Structure formats: C-alpha cells, structure tokens
Amino acid sequence: MTRYKINVNNKDYDIEVDKDTPLLWVLRDELDLVGTKFGCGIAQCGACTIHIDGSASRSCSIPIDTIANKKITTIEGLSDQGDHPLQEAWKKHDVPQCGYCQAGQIMTAASFLKEKPNPTDAEIEEAMHYNICRCGTYLKIKQAIKSAIKS
Amino acid sequence: MSLTSQSKRRDFLKVSALAGGGLMIGFPWFMGCKPDIKSDIIPSLPQPDQWFDISGFIKIGDTGLVTIMSPNPEIGQNIKTSMPMIIAEELEVNWKDVVVEQAGLNKDVFTRQVAGGSQSIRHGWVSLRTAGATVREMLLQAAANEWETDVDELTASEGTVLHRDGRTIGYGELASKAASLEIPTDVKLKDPKDYKIIGKGKQNVDIQGIITGKPLFGIDFKRDGMVYAVVKRPDAFGQKIMSLDDTATRNIKGVIDVVQFGDKVAIIADKIWAAIKGQKNLKVIYVSDDTLENTISHNEDLQKALSNPTKEPKRNDGDVMRALSDADEILDRTYIAPFLPHNPLEPMNFFADVTASKVELVGPIQTPEWTQSRVAQLLGRDASEVSIMLTRMGGGFGRRLYGNFALEAAEISDKIRKPVQLIYTREDDFASGPYRPASGYRFRAGIKDGELSGYHLIGAGFNMGNATRENWFPAGTIKDFRVDSHNLKTNIPTGAWRAPVTNFLASAEQSFIDELATKLDKDPITFRLELLRNAKDNLIGEIDYELDKMIGVIELARGKSDWGNRKNQGFSCYYSHNTYVAEVAEIELTDDLPKVTRVSCAVDCGIVINPLGAINQIEGGIIDGIGHALYGDLTFDKGKAKEKNFNQYRLIKMSECPDIDVHFVESNNDPTGLGEPTLPPAGGAVANAFFKATGKRLYKQPYYKEMEMLG
Numbered sequence: 001m002t003r004y005k006i007n008v009n010n011k012d013y014d015i016e017v018d019k020d021t022p023l024l025w026v027l028r029d030e031l032d033l034v035g036t037k038f039g040c041g042i043a044q045c046g047a048c049t050i051h052i053d054g055s056a057s058r059s060c061s062i063p064i065d066t067i068a069n070k071k072i073t074t075i076e077g078l079s080d081q082g083d084h085p086l087q088e089a090w091k092k093h094d095v096p097q098c099g100y101c102q103a104g105q106i107m108t109a110a111s112f113l114k115e116k117p118n119p120t121d122a123e124i125e126e127a128m129h130y131n132i133c134r135c136g137t138y139l140k141i142k143q144a145i146k147s148a149i150k151s
Numbered sequence: 152m153s154l155t156s157q158s159k160r161r162d163f164l165k166v167s168a169l170a171g172g173g174l175m176i177g178f179p180w181f182m183g184c185k186p187d188i189k190s191d192i193i194p195s196l197p198q199p200d201q202w203f204d205i206s207g208f209i210k211i212g213d214t215g216l217v218t219i220m221s222p223n224p225e226i227g228q229n230i231k232t233s234m235p236m237i238i239a240e241e242l243e244v245n246w247k248d249v250v251v252e253q254a255g256l257n258k259d260v261f262t263r264q265v266a267g268g269s270q271s272i273r274h275g276w277v278s279l280r281t282a283g284a285t286v287r288e289m290l291l292q293a294a295a296n297e298w299e300t301d302v303d304e305l306t307a308s309e310g311t312v313l314h315r316d317g318r319t320i321g322y323g324e325l326a327s328k329a330a331s332l333e334i335p336t337d338v339k340l341k342d343p344k345d346y347k348i349i350g351k352g353k354q355n356v357d358i359q360g361i362i363t364g365k366p367l368f369g370i371d372f373k374r375d376g377m378v379y380a381v382v383k384r385p386d387a388f389g390q391k392i393m394s395l396d397d398t399a400t401r402n403i404k405g406v407i408d409v410v411q412f413g414d415k416v417a418i419i420a421d422k423i424w425a426a427i428k429g430q431k432n433l434k435v436i437y438v439s440d441d442t443l444e445n446t447i448s449h450n451e452d453l454q455k456a457l458s459n460p461t462k463e464p465k466r467n468d469g470d471v472m473r474a475l476s477d478a479d480e481i482l483d484r485t486y487i488a489p490f491l492p493h494n495p496l497e498p499m500n501f502f503a504d505v506t507a508s509k510v511e512l513v514g515p516i517q518t519p520e521w522t523q524s525r526v527a528q529l530l531g532r533d534a535s536e537v538s539i540m541l542t543r544m545g546g547g548f549g550r551r552l553y554g555n556f557a558l559e560a561a562e563i564s565d566k567i568r569k570p571v572q573l574i575y576t577r578e579d580d581f582a583s584g585p586y587r588p589a590s591g592y593r594f595r596a597g598i599k600d601g602e603l604s605g606y607h608l609i610g611a612g613f614n615m616g617n618a619t620r621e622n623w624f625p626a627g628t629i630k631d632f633r634v635d636s637h638n639l640k641t642n643i644p645t646g647a648w649r650a651p652v653t654n655f656l657a658s659a660e661q662s663f664i665d666e667l668a669t670k671l672d673k674d675p676i677t678f679r680l681e682l683l684r685n686a687k688d689n690l691i692g693e694i695d696y697e698l699d700k701m702i703g704v705i706e707l708a709r710g711k712s713d714w715g716n717r718k719n720q721g722f723s724c725y726y727s728h729n730t731y732v733a734e735v736a737e738i739e740l741t742d743d744l745p746k747v748t749r750v751s752c753a754v755d756c757g758i759v760i761n762p763l764g765a766i767n768q769i770e771g772g773i774i775d776g777i778g779h780a781l782y783g784d785l786t787f788d789k790g791k792a793k794e795k796n797f798n799q800y801r802l803i804k805m806s807e808c809p810d811i812d813v814h815f816v817e818s819n820n821d822p823t824g825l826g827e828p829t830l831p832p833a834g835g836a837v838a839n840a841f842f843k844a845t846g847k848r849l850y851k852q853p854y855y856k857e858m859e860m861l862g
Contacts, residue, residue, distance in 0.1 A: 001404060018404065018424070025424040034371040035364015037545070039496050040577040041427075044797035047496055075364035082363040090362045094354050094763045097771055098227030099361035100368060100496045100545030125806035132797065134496045134546050135227050136774030137767065138805040 004064055008033065009077025017064055024048045024059040027074060035075035035103045039132070046131030049104040050074050056111035075103035078110060086110055089148035097135035105131050109145050118149060196248050196323075203326035205289065206334070207260025208238055208282040215310050215323030217244050220254040222261040223271045224517050225357075226544040226551065227771075228826040229764035230271045232356045234279055236761055237272075240348040241283030241341060243307040244322065251356040256519040256539040266517040266544075267552055267647070269728035269824025272760060276821050284338040286329070293328040294320050343758065343819045352763035357543060369514035369542040370500045370574065377502070377570040378407060380563050381426040383416045383433050384583050387790030388643045389441035390414070396434040403429050410566050417563045423574060430576075441642050443790030446589075449613065449641070450487060453591035456611035456637040457485055465621035468691045469631035474605025478597030482670055486594075486659035488852040490613075490785040491587040492792070493648055494802065497545020498580055503560035504570035505530065510537040510561060511570075515544035515551055522554035526561045548775075549647040553585055578795050586785060586792075587648030588613035588641070592659040596667050603629065603671065610656065611637035614645040618652060623726055624701060625664070627694035628682035643787065649775060650827040653727045654834075655852065658780055661723040661835025666848055675722050675839065676709050696726040703816050704753040708733035711814045712751035721840030723832040728824030731755040731816075734773065736809070736836035740844050744858055747777055747809040747837055755816035756823045762815075768825040770811050776833025778803025784853045801855075 003016045008031060015030045022041075027033040027050070036059055039047030043058035050059045051073040078084050086106050096102045105128070112119070112127040119127070124145055133141065199212025210218040219235035219242075235251045256264055263274050287307050294312040295302040297320065304315045310322045343349075360367050385391065397409040400418055405425025410417045414437075418429035475481055501514035510532055516522050519539040527534040544551055560573035575583070590612035597605035606629045610618035621634035648654060668678035683698050683705075690698075705724050712735035714720060719740075724733035733753045738745040750773050759765050782801035786793045794800040838849040847861045 017422075020428075021422075021424045025422065029422050029424070032373070033364070034366045037368075037496070038370065038498060038574075040797045042577075042796055042798060045496065075362075078363075082359055087362045091354060091358050094352070094358065094767065096227075096355055096358060096361045097229065097767050098495070098497070098544060098546040099355075099357065102361050103364045106362060122806075125804075128805045130804075132496065132802050132804070134494055134548070134775075134802065136771040136778070136803070136808070138774065138803075138808045139770055139811060140767065142805060 002065070004068070006064070006067070006072060008072045009074060019063060019065040021064050022060050023050070023062045023064055023067060023072070026064050027059060033074050033076050037100055037103060039101070039104075044130070044132075045101070046108060047101050047104040049107040049131065051107060051111055054111060054114065056108045075107055078106065084110065085148040085151050086113070086144065089144040089151070092147060093140050093144040095137050095140040095144050097137050101131065101133045105133065105141055109141075109148075113145070113149065199323070201327075203330045205286050205326065205330050206282060207257065209242065209286045211322050211326035211329075213323050213326065215248060215321045216250060217242065217248055217310070217322070218250045218252055221251050222254045222264050223275070224264065224266040224515075224519065224541050224544065225253065226266045226517060226547040228266065228271070228768060229355060229761065230266070231543075232353055233272060233761045233764055234275055235356070236348050236353055237275065237279040238283035240346055241280045242287050244310040246348050246353060248310055253541050253543070255541055256523060258520065264519055266547065267549075269730070269826040269828065272822045273729060273824060280340050281338060284340055285335060288335045288338050289329040289332050290322055290325050292332055292335075293325040297325070297328065349758065349760055350762065353761050354763065367543040368497055368545050369502070370497055370545070372502050372513050372542060372572065374502065374504065374570045377572055378419050378421055378567070379423045379426045380417045380419050380560070380571050380573045381423070381430045381576065382559060382573065382579065383418065383430050383435060384579065385414050385437050387437070387439070387443055389439055389443050389790045390437035391440050392416075392435055393438040394436045399432040399434065400429040403432060408567060409433070410563060412562050412566065415559070419563070419567060419571070426574075427576060439790070444641060444643060445788045446489070446786040449589050449787070452639055453487060453589065453611050454485070456639060457591050457593040457609050460607070460609055460633070460635040461637060464633050464635045465617060465619055466626060466632065466634045466692070468629070468633070471605045471607045471631045471633040474631035475595060475597045475607065478599045478604050480598045481595055482598065482667055483595045484593070484663055484666065484850065485591060486662065486850050487591045488589060488655040488658070489783070490589050490643070490787065491648055491779060491783045492581055492584075492785050492800070493548040493550030493587075494580070494800075495544070495546030495548055495550055498577055499550070499556040499575040500573060501557040501560040502570065502572045503557070503564035505561060505564040505568065508536070512538065512557055512561065513540040513542060514557060514560075515542050515547070516554050516557055517544070517547050517551040518554060522557045525554060526558055529558055530561060530565050548649040549587075549651065550585075553646050577797070581795050581800070582792055584644035585646035586643065587654065588615050588645035590615060590618055590652075590655055592656060594660070594663040596663075598670065601671065603667065605629070605631040607633045608660075609635045609637070611639055612652070613639045613641040613643070615652060618656070620653060620656065622693065622695040624696060625682055627690050627692060627698075628686040630691055632691065650727060650830045653725065653831040654776070654779070657723070657725040657727070657831030658834030658838065658852070661725065661832060662838045662849065665722065665835070665839040665842065674715070676705060676714060679724065680705060696731075700731045700755050701726060704731040704733040704755050707753035707814050707816060708735050708751055711753060711812065719840050719844040721836045721838065721843060723835035723839060725828070725832040727831055728826075728828045730823045730825065730828040732828050732832050734829070734832045734836045736833070736840045738837065738840045738844055743845070744855075745837070745841055745844065746807065747840070750809045750811045750833070750836065751814070752811060752829060753814045753816065754829065755818060756825050756828070757818050757820035758822050759815055760822055765825055766813050769813050769829045772827060772829030773811055773833045774803060774808050776830035777809070777837055778807070780834030780837060780852055781855045782853050784856070
C-alpha cells in the first residue's frame with residue numbers, strides 16, 4: 001500500500017491504496033464519488049471518463065501511481081449546481097434512457113468542446129465515437145451537444 | 152392495485168408521519184429513491200413537515216406536495232416518469248408539485264412489479280388511473296365533509312378542491328382528513344379529452360441525478376461494514392471444479408476470504424480492486440462433465456432441423472405441401488442468427504445482507520417477486536423474510552430478468568454473514584450468460600401463375616420453446632399456410648433478449664417477404680397491403696393481430712418516408728407487444744459497405760403517455776435493432792464464449808446511427824408496449840435497403856460480415 005495525495009474537484013485527499021489501483025476504483029471506493037461508472041475496465045466504453053488536467057481520460061485504465069500532481073475532475077465537479085451548458089442541454093433534450101453512460105458522455109463532450117468550441121457534425125461523431133450508449137441515445141446526445149454549442 | 156383487498160386493510164392506511172425523507176431510514180447514504188432537492192422537477196412548494204399516506208401509491212404532504220410511488224422496476228424504459236404521470240393525471244395535481252419515489256417490492260400494495268415484455272404501462276393503465284382517481288375522490292369527500300356540502304358541488308384541479316360558490320381548499324389541508332376516509336370502490340375515470348399531463352412530454356424524473364453523478368444505480372449502493380465479492384465461475388459451460396488453489400489470492404492485501412459454493416468461488420475483499428485481483432490470481436482446474444459446444448455445430452444443428460418439418464405444426468391452414476408441389480416455382484430461403492450477450496452497461500451486481508432474522512436485498516432487478524421466492528427457496532427462508540429494494544438499472548435488455556446474480560449475492564452473504572455487494576466484471580458478464588439463443592428460419596413460398604401459392608415457415612432455436620409466432624402476420628392472409636418450430640437443446644444458458652424470438656424472426660420474415668414481392672414483380676409495400684386487404688374479406692383462420700392497425704402503420708410509413716421517391720429504401724413492418732410498427736430505412740454505400748442514413752418509423756401504440764420518453768424508446772429500439780443486426784456476434788468454442796469484452800465485440804456507435812423521424816398513429820385506444828416493438832423490424836428494413844442498393848440479399852447475421860464477403 002502506498003500513500004497518495006490527490007486533488008479531485010478542487011479538493012485535496014490523502015489516500016492509501018495499492019500502486020496498481022485504477023483511478024476509477026479510487027474515486028468510487030475511497031472517495032465515494034460514484035458518478036464515474038464502471039463499464040468495461042479496459043477503456044473501451046467510456047462510462048468511466050473523467051478529466052485529468054482538463055483532458056478526457058479513461059479512469060478504469062489509469063493506475064493511481066501515474067497521476068501525481070495532476071488535477072482530476074469528475075462529473076460531480078463539472079459544475080457547482082449541475083448547470084454546465086452540457087448538463088442543461090442534456091435536460092432540455094431529455095437525453096438519458098437508463099442513464100448509466102451519460103456522465104461519461106458529458107465528460108467526453110465537455111473536454112472536446114473546450115478544445116473545439118465549434119465542431120462539425122462529423123467532428124462530434126468522431127469525438128464521441130468511443131463512448132458507448134447501449135440504450136442508443138446517440139441522436140439525443142448529438143442534439144444536446146449541438147444545442148450546448150449554440151448556448 | 153386491488154382496491155377491494157386494500158379496503159380490507161384499513162389499518163394499513165393510517166396516517167404515517169414521514170418527516171423530511173424519513174422513509175429513507177436505514178439508507179442514509181443511498182439517494183436512489185430520495186428526491187434531489189436541486190432538481191428542477193422538484194416543485195415550488197415547500198417540503199412538508201408531515202406526509203399523509205393515502206394509499207400505497209400516493210402520499211400528500213401538509214404543504215400540498217405530492218409523492219407518487221413508482222411501483223415497477225426502472226430499466227431505462229422511463230416508467231418511473233410515465234407511470235406516475237398517469238396517477239397524477241387522475242389525481243388532478245400539477246406535475247411540478249409531484250415527487251416520484253421508487254417503490255420496493257410490496258406484494259400487498261402493487262401487482263405485477265416486473266419490467267418485461269413491454270407490458271408495464273399496458274397492465275398498469277387501469278390500476279394507475281384508478282389509484283389516482285380514488286385519492287382524488289377521497290380528497291373531494293374530505294372537502295365536502297369539511298364544508299358540510301354535497302360532493303357534487305365540488306371539482307378538483309391543480310391540487311385544489313373548488314366549490315361551485317368560489318371557495319377553495321388545498322390538498323395539503325385535506326390530506327390528513329382524506330387519509331382516514333373509507334376508500335371508494337367505484338370511481339369515475341377522466342375523459343381523455345380532458346387530459347393535462349398524459350400526452351404532454353415530461354422530462355425523466357431522475358435526470359438531475361443522472362447528469363450530476365448521484366448514486367442512483369445498484370452498483371452505487373453502499374452500507375457500513377459492507378464487503379465486496381467477485382466470483383470466479385467455470386471457464387466453459389459443461390465444466391465442474393476439480394481442484395482449487397487460492398494461496399495467491401489470499402495473499403493479496405484486502406482479500407478477506409475465498410468461499411466456494413457449487414462450482415463457483417467467491418473472492419471476498421474490503422475493496423473491489425482487491426477482489427478483482429483476487430479473481431485473476433485464483434488457480435482453478437476444471438474438468439468437463441458435459442459436452443463443450445461450439446458455434447460450428449450450433450449452425451449445423453440449426454440447418455439440420457430446418458431441413459424437415461415437425462410432426463405437430465404450430466399452425467396448418469389448407470394444404471401447404473400440396474400447394475408447394477403444384478407450384479411453378481418455389482422460393483426457398485434460410486436465415487441464421489448467432490447467440491448474443493445483453494451487455495447492459497451497468498455490470499451485474501447486487502447487495503445482500505443475510506442475518507438470522509432477515510434477508511435484505513438491494514439492487515437492479517427486472518423481476519423482484521420471482522427473485523424473492525427463489526432466494527427464499529435457496530436459503531430455506533420464508534419469502535416474508537426477504538425484502539427487495541429496487542434501484543435504477545443501468546440497462547437490462549432482458550439480462551436482469553434473470554436474478555442469478557441476486558441469488559449469488561444472497562448465498563455469499565449467507566455463508567459469510569456480512570453485508571456484501573457482488574459485482575461482475577465485464578468479462579464475467581460476457582462469459583456467464585444467459586444469452587439470446589442462436590436461431591434459424593427457413594421459408595418456402597410457392598409461386599403459381601405469377602401469384603403466391605402456399606407459405607411454409609420452419610423455425611428452430613436453442614432452448615427457445617416456440618421459435619415462431621404462428622398467428623401473427625402473414626397468418627390469416629394466405630390460404631395454404633403452415634408453421635413448424637423445432638426446439639433444440641444446449642447446455643449454454645439462454646434467455647429472453649429485448650423482443651425475444653421476434654428480434655430475429657422479424658428480420659428473417661420481413662427480408663423473405665421483400666424477396667418474395669420482388670420475385671412476384673410487386674412493390675414490397677403494395678404486396679403486403681394486398682395480403683392484408685384480401686384478408687379483410689377472406690380471413691383464413693384466427694389471428695392475433697388486427698389487419699386495420701397493420702394497414703394503418705404501413706400507409707403512414709409509406710407516406711412519411713416518401714416511399715419510392717428516394718434512393719435505397721427498404722421497408723419492414725412488424726406487430727409485437729401489442730404495438731404496430733412500420734419502418735423505412737435508407738442507406739448509403741461507401742466501399743460497398745452501408746451506412747444507414749435515415750429511418751422513418753410509424754407506430755400505433757394506442758394513446759401516447761409521454762411523447763418525450765416514447766420517442767426515446769422508439770429511437771433506442773431502432774438503433775439497438777440496427778446495431779445488433781449489423782454487428783452483434785457471440786461465438787463459442789470448446790464451451791466458452793470467444794468474445795470477452797468490448798474490444799472484441801462491436802456495439803453500434805454514434806457515427807453509425809441514422810436520423811430517425813417518428814410518426815404516431817393518433818389514437819385514444821389503451822396504451823400498448825414501446826420498450827421493444829421498434830427493434831424487430833429494424834434489421835429487415837436495413838437488409839431490404841441493402842438489396843435496393845446492391846441487388847444482393849442478406850441471410851446471415853451479423854449482416855456486416857456477410858456484406859464484407861459479398862462486397
């Protein structure tokens with residue numbers, strides 16, 4: 001077991017875990033931040049997407065030992081009141097069905113829009129390609145991203 | 152809800168003070184059923200000091216805030232929003248003043264607490280309206296008593312009772328009095344023309360929690376003192392444990408125990424990661440005690456079964472064998488589809504806490520009542536000792552009908568006598584089933600003098616029971632018509648997968664009918680309409696669908712899709728779950744491989760409760776249907792599934808989705824299912840569009856593999 005100091009959603013935490021523990025399980029098990037979801041464990045589905053220094057990353061495949069001194073943002077910290085433009089757009093379009101993948105979808109979209117505030121449809125599709133929605137809410141996700149861009 | 156039995160339990164309906172979320176005692180950390188005060192759906196009215204339990208469905212607070220219990224499991228079909236909408240409509244309250252709570256399993260108050268078969272709304276339609284109307288009548292009576300006036304002088308609207316003379320009184324003031332009244336047994340339901348909530352799009356009641364990452368799902372559940380379990384199951388179906396070496400597993404920090412039960416081994420740890428590592432390090436040697444099956448032999452078995460009819464046909468109108476032998480030509484086509492995993496994105500999980508006095512279960516399950524009785528039987532307990540709290544489910548698609556994970560959690564907790572959260576890894580879910588079984592269909596149609604003369608379907612599926620729907624279209628429309636079904640055996644666990652049986656039967660049938668129409672030199676839509684219209688005057692035998700409703704959706708889809716005027720259009724229609732659907736798919740080809748660009752979908756599902764949620768279900772069903780028809784493929788070798796995770800198993804992605812336009816048949820008929828019925832026709836529509844684009848027919852799913860070969 002190793003001690004780590006990490007910063008999540010602008011808050012410092014001291015934790016003691018095995019070096020190989022994926023960030024996903026640190027967030028869920030140690031910090032009770034369960035908005036970040038377990039889907040596949042091999043960075044294929046995107047349910048565990050978080051931001052590391054602002055970039056979308058797959059927390060299920062990032063060992064805690066590799067992220068010293070980096071700032072982590074989870075869905076719980078994306079906005080103070082759940083009112084990030086993407087969250088507002090998700091509500092407006094009533095995007096979710098089961099809802100399980102949506103935190104990951106929002107985190108991927110948020111990081112992408114920061115880098116590319118005015119993307120084309122094709123660029124949205126490319127950016128979202130590795131986030132699976134098993135319920136098939138893709139059309140609503142695309143609409144919500146486009147409406148967040150406008151706002 | 153049974154009103155009669157409820158009125159016998161007068162004592163149950165006493166005022167219960169549930170100050171500020173008191174219902175959640177025992178679940179302080181878990182937010183799944185607790186209103187989120189930040190949500191915009193949460194009403195403008197202040198939180199009450201007291202709640203009055205007026206029926207199992209409805210509590211009214213002293214401020215007029217209303218809590219409606221949602222009885223059925225929420226799996227993404229949005230009934231946690233649409234079922235309370237139905238109650239609120241009859242109750243005459245503002246939707247913004249309603250808080251929805253998920254009910255746990257409660258057989259005394261609710262009936263059919265199941266998510267399956269797209270039947271929640273259809274079965275709840277009368278009981279939910281009655282529940283709302285009953286409480287409305289009680290509130291009216293309470294006001295009549297208060298004012299010493301005749302109840303006929305009063306009306307209810309927006310959470311307020313109005314007297315003809317202009318006086319008003321809020322539900323909050325009446326709640327305590329209403330709760331002590333006799334329950335009326337014969338209440339009047341509203342005329343659909345007066346609906347204010349039903350038919351209006353309402354946002355998912357859990358949306359704020361979903362988009363901010365609140366702990367809504369089973370996998371999010373925690374309890375003080377809880378441990379985690381990950382289970383190592385046999386590598387292949389047909390194996391048993393010969394020997395077990397858990398030394399390396401027990402040496403992992405955090406692993407508490409290793410417990411064998413049957414041919415499974417549970418690794419118990421204080422953290423999930425330790426349990427997952429423990430599972431990887433477990434050394435188990437298995438021995439085969441049964442056949443280890445594979446996909447090649449499955450396909451051979453299907454082909455063999457399809458070469459012969461059965462001794463007892465499911466349906467036999469006229470004389471098909473004679474019609475076919477008299478025909479000028481026979482169109483004979485066989486369609487095959489593979490096993491599929493369900494792959495809901497939330498991996499299987501369940502919480503269990505088994506003690507001497509009780510069995511407490513919490514988690515995502517489509518069938519709580521069945522699970523309760525199976526757990527009771529497994530542990531030798533009385534069902535009354537087993538409680539089940541329902542969480543939001545991260546998808547199911549049929550997988551969570553089978554509570555084997557809940558039984559495992561209960562058995563593990565019983566053995567270690569600790570509260571335990573069982574979690575499957577994605578690999579565990581891929582490897583353990585149950586799966587949609589592989590199936591095959593062979594259609595033969597006779598053609599004589601340029602017309603259809605005889606139609607014979609032979610179906611076969613593994614552990615599928617009846618692999619056909621013998622009384623559905625085109626039954627009734629063809630004089631010489633026969634359906635046979637073979638049930639093949641497998642030791643691979645199988646089960647219902649979204650739109651069981653018809654998820655592939657429809658693709659096969661609608662592809663065949665399209666090819667048949669082409670062979671007869673007829674437009675595929677005109678051909679179907681001819682069959683249906685002829686049957687109106689000359690129906691053959693009994694059928695389980697309505698000809699006019701089928702005609703209605705076909706014509707609506709034909710018009711809305713601009714059929715015949717656009718490129719590469721494929722048509723398909725299907726009746727299932729009491730709902731009628733017609734779809735027109737359009738594709739574009741790039742390097743001979745298609746992208747589905749548009750689907751026009753016509754739906755007759757009776758009255759639409761929540762158009763927002765309804766369109767989500769329709770789009771989801773179409774996208775799911777296209778995705779699995781194109782890409783879904785689970786193959787077996789030596790008794791085990793070869794695909795182990797999403798890097799080896801392709802699910803549809805955003806860039807592969809078509810635009811979808813949805814058109815409802817306007818209707819005030821009772822509502823029917825929507826969670827499944829748009830899925831079955833999707834595969835056939837794509838296959839028929841592919842034919843328009845390439846002149847090539849598709850017979851084997853996943854279509855993408857066949858397209859690559861054809862291309």
